[in-house]
Amino acid sequence: MRNLILVLGDQLNRDASAFDGFDVKQDAVWMAEVDEESAHIWSSKQRIALFISAMRHFADSLQKTKIALHYSKLDDPKNTQTLEGELLRTIADCKPKRLIMTAPGDWRVLEKIKQLSWQTGIELEIREDRYFFSTVREFFEHAKGRKQLRLEYWYRELRKQHGVLMDGNSPTGGEWNFDSENRASFGREGPPPIPPPLRLKPDGITVQVIDLVNSRFASHPGSATASISGFGWPVDRDEALRVLDDFIQNRLPKFGLYQDAMWTNESWLFHSHIASALNLKLLSAQEVVAAAEESYRQGLAPIAAVEGFIRQILGWREYVRGIYWVNMPKYLELNALKANQPLPAFFWDGNTQMHCLSQTITQSLRTGYAHHIQRLMVTGLYSLLLGVNPKEIHAWYLSVYVDAVEWVELPNVIGMSQFADGGLMASKPYIATGKYIDRMSNYCKHCVFKPDQSTGPNACPFTTLYWDFLIRHESAMSKNPRMLMQVRNLGRMTDQAKNAIQDKASEIREG
Numbered sequence: 001m002r003n004l005i006l007v008l009g010d011q012l013n014r015d016a017s018a019f020d021g022f023d024v025k026q027d028a029v030w031m032a033e034v035d036e037e038s039a040h041i042w043s044s045k046q047r048i049a050l051f052i053s054a055m056r057h058f059a060d061s062l063q064k065t066k067i068a069l070h071y072s073k074l075d076d077p078k079n080t081q082t083l084e085g086e087l088l089r090t091i092a093d094c095k096p097k098r099l100i101m102t103a104p105g106d107w108r109v110l111e112k113i114k115q116l117s118w119q120t121g122i123e124l125e126i127r128e129d130r131y132f133f134s135t136v137r138e139f140f141e142h143a144k145g146r147k148q149l150r151l152e153y154w155y156r157e158l159r160k161q162h163g164v165l166m167d168g169n170s171p172t173g174g175e176w177n178f179d180s181e182n183r184a185s186f187g188r189e190g191p192p193p194i195p196p197p198l199r200l201k202p203d204g205i206t207v208q209v210i211d212l213v214n215s216r217f218a219s220h221p222g223s224a225t226a227s228i229s230g231f232g233w234p235v236d237r238d239e240a241l242r243v244l245d246d247f248i249q250n251r252l253p254k255f256g257l258y259q260d261a262m263w264t265n266e267s268w269l270f271h272s273h274i275a276s277a278l279n280l281k282l283l284s285a286q287e288v289v290a291a292a293e294e295s296y297r298q299g300l301a302p303i304a305a306v307e308g309f310i311r312q313i314l315g316w317r318e319y320v321r322g323i324y325w326v327n328m329p330k331y332l333e334l335n336a337l338k339a340n341q342p343l344p345a346f347f348w349d350g351n352t353q354m355h356c357l358s359q360t361i362t363q364s365l366r367t368g369y370a371h372h373i374q375r376l377m378v379t380g381l382y383s384l385l386l387g388v389n390p391k392e393i394h395a396w397y398l399s400v401y402v403d404a405v406e407w408v409e410l411p412n413v414i415g416m417s418q419f420a421d422g423g424l425m426a427s428k429p430y431i432a433t434g435k436y437i438d439r440m441s442n443y444c445k446h447c448v449f450k451p452d453q454s455t456g457p458n459a460c461p462f463t464t465l466y467w468d469f470l471i472r473h474e475s476a477m478s479k480n481p482r483m484l485m486q487v488r489n490l491g492r493m494t495d496q497a498k499n500a501i502q503d504k505a506s507e508i509r510e511g
C-alpha cells in the first residue's frame with residue numbers, strides 16, 4: 001500500500017486535506033473507535049454516543065464510494081482499545097509507505113502519532129486543517145512580539161483578510177462590534193416564543209451505538225437514550241446542514257439580543273447548537289459564517305445578530321485555537337490563582353439547592369449541552385469563586401459536553417473561565433455576584449437563596465464567594481486596572497463584614 005490516511009473522530013469530512021490526491025487503487029483509510037478516547041477523561045454517554053455514531057456514519061459514506069477502509073469497532077474482540085495499538089495493527093497488516101493526516105486538534109494525539117511514526121520509521125505527513133479560517137502558523141505570527149493577546153485584534157485582522165462583513169475597507173454597518181445592542185435579558189415577562197430547534201431522531205446506527213454506550217460505559221456520567229429527547233444531535237453532514245439551516249432561518253435574528261440570557265427549563269433558547277457539528281468537521285467554519293452573512297445581506301437578520309454570531313466563530317473559535325497551540329503543553333498545568341479545592345460532587349448529578357447550578361448541570365448531563373453564559377457565568381463562575389483546581393474543572397467540561405474537544409475547551413476553561421493563565425487570554429477574571437445571574441435569568445426566583453445577601457442563612461453562595469474571592473486575591477486584583485472598581489468597593493467594607501463573609505465562605509467550602 002502507498003498511503004494510509006488517518007482519520008480521527010473529529011475529522012469527519014471527505015474534503016479534508018488528508019484526502020487530497022487520494023488514489024482509490026493504492027491508498028486506504030484508517031479509523032478506530034477505542035475505549036481510551038472515552039476513558040482518559042470520564043466522558044459522558046452523550047459525548048461518546050455522538051462521536052462513535054458520527055464516525056460510523058462517516059465510515060459508511062466512505063465505504064459507499066468503494067474506498068478501502070480499516071475500521072476498528074469498539075466491540076471487536078481484537079481491539080487493543082488504544083489509538084497506537086490499533087494503528088500498529090493496521091500498519092502490520094498493510095505495510096503503508098506513508099501515513100497522511102490532517103493536523104489533529106489535540107496536542108496529546110499529535111504527540112502520540114508523531115511518536116508512532118518515529119518508532120515505526122514510517123514517514124508521517126501532516127496537512128493543514130482548512131476547516132478553519134486561519135492556520136496555526138498565522139496565529140503564531142500574529143502573537144509574535146505582542147505582550148498581550150486580545151480577541152479584538154485577531155478578529156478584525158481575520159475579517160479584513162477574508163472579507164467577512166466588510167464593505168470595501170470598512171466594517172459592514174459602520175462598526176466592528178454591536179455588543180451594545182445585544183445581550184439583553186428576557187425581563188420579567190420571560191422569553192418571546194422560541195422556535196424549537198431541529199432535533200433529529202436517532203437512526204439505526206445511532207440506536208445501536210446508544211445501546212453499546214449504555215452497556216459498555218454504564219458508569220459514565222449523564223444519559224443517552226434512543227429518542228429525540230434523549231439524543232437529537234446531527235451525526236452526518238446532511239443532518240448538520242439541516243440544523244444549520246434551521247438556526248439561520250428561525251433563531252439567528254434574535255441570537256445577539258438574547259445570547260447571554262438564561263431561563264428555567266429552557267435549554268435551547270436562540271442559540272445555534274452547531275458547535276459539535278463544527279468540531280467534528282461535519283460543517284466548516286467558512287460555510288457557517290457565509291450562511292449567516294447571506295442572511296444579513298438578504299435583509300432577513302439584523303447586523304447586530306449576525307455580527308454577534310460571526311464574532312463567536314470567526315473571532316472566538318479561531319482565537320482559542322491559536323491560544324491553545326501557542327501555549328501547549330504548559331497551558332494544561334497553569335494555576336495562577338493557586339486554586340486547589342476539589343470539584344463539588346454535585347457537578348456529577350446536579351443535586352444542589354442552588355437553582356442556577358442545578359438547572360445548568362442537570363440540563364448538561366441530560367443533553368450534553370449548555371450555552372456559553374451557563375458555562376461561563378454559572379458552572380465556571382462558581383468553580384472560580386470557590387477556588388476549584390483548574391485541572392478538575394477542565395476534566396469536567398471535557399467530559400460533559402457533546403462539543404468538547406480539548407483545543408477549544410481548554411482555553412475557554414483555563415483562560416476565560418478560571419483565569420488560571422493569569423490573564424493571557426482574558427484581560428480580567430469574569431467574576432460577579434449572584435445579582436448578575438438574577439439579572440440575566442429567572443433562576444433566583446426559584447431559589448432558596450437571595451442573590452443580594454452575602455451572609456446569613458439565605459445568603460447566595462455566589463455573592464458570598466464573590467467577596468471572599470476579592471478578599472483572598474486583593475493584592476493581585478489591585479494590580480489589574482480593569483479590577484480597580486471592584487477592589488475599591490471591597491475597600492469600603494469593614495473588617496467585621498469581611499470576617500463574616502470569610503466565615504460564611506468556609507461554611508460553603510465545607511459543604
Ligand SMILES: Cc1cc2nc3c(=O)[nH]c(=O)nc-3n(C[C@H](O)[C@H](O)[C@H](O)COP(=O)(O)OP(=O)(O)OC[C@H]3O[C@@H](n4cnc5c(N)ncnc54)[C@H](O)[C@@H]3O)c2cc1C
Pocket residue numbers: 270271272273274275276278279309312313316317318320370371372373375376380397398401403404405408409410412413416417
Ligand atoms: C467554560 C467553557 C467551556 C467551553 N467549552 C467548549 C467546548 O468544549 N467546545 C466548544 O465548541 N465550545 C466551548 N465553549 C464555547 C461555547 O460555550 C460553546 O461553543 C457554545 O456554548 C456551543 O453552543 P452553540 O453551538 O449553541 O453556540 P452558539 O452560542 O450558537 O455560538 C455559535 C458558535 O460559536 C462558537 N463559539 C461561541 N463561543 C465560543 C468560544 N468561547 N470559544 C470557541 N468557540 C465559540 C461555537 O462554535 C458555537 O457553535 C466553552 C465556553 C466556556 C465558557
Ligand code: SF4
Pocket residue numbers: 354355356357433434435437438443444445447448449450451460461462463
Ligand atoms: S440566588 Fe444565587 S444560588 Fe440561587 S439561583 Fe440565584 S445566583 Fe444561583
